[in-house]
Amino acid sequence: MITVRKAEQGDAAAMGRVYVDAWRDAYPGLLADAGLLAMSPERQAFAWARTISRQSDDNFVLVAERSRYGIVGLASGGRCRDRDARHDGEVYALYIDPNHQRGGAGRALLEGMFAALREAGCRDGIIWALAGNPARTFYEQIGGIEVAHRSAETFGECHEEVGFEFPELCLLQSESVLRS
Secondary structure (H helix, E strand, O other): EEEEEEOOOHHHHHHHHHHHHHHHOOEEEEEHHHHHHHOOOHHHHHHHHHHHHHHHHHHEEEEEEEEEOOOEEEEEEOOOOOOOOOOOEEEEEEEEHHOOOOOOOHHHHHHHHHHHHHHHOOOOOOEEEEOOOOOOOHHHHHOOOOEEEEEEEEOOEEEEEEEEEEOOOOOOOOOOOOOO
């Protein structure tokens, strides 16, 4: 069973591990190998601890836990960071431990994040994904509409990101998607 809850300081170490493992699983060949190998769960734990400490009524961090395994995913979000965007909310990050993908954690985290965004007064939202990320199809399957492209820099290299809009902060209820 998957439980989604607000992240706490004690979660930071597990979140750092999940974050690094998810990046190394999703981005080889898309981002610089040297950058991926240089990522440190300890540095990411420190960064997540700082992010957790800055949570507010409109900026939040959630974790997904699975009984017997602990934290298997994380998400952060809040008000859209792009002041010129037409979206109220944004999911800043969504990462699932590669050993626990396709088990419902991503969907559960997004449902929790969308509920938190609605509670913060957001009517819609956007999620950015690396254009070549194979997991981006997850956003399409659950109802995300590709609406924007932008350039971003990671590890000193430029790459393209795709923005998926969720007009009413709702997910599609498809049986094939429920296993995502």
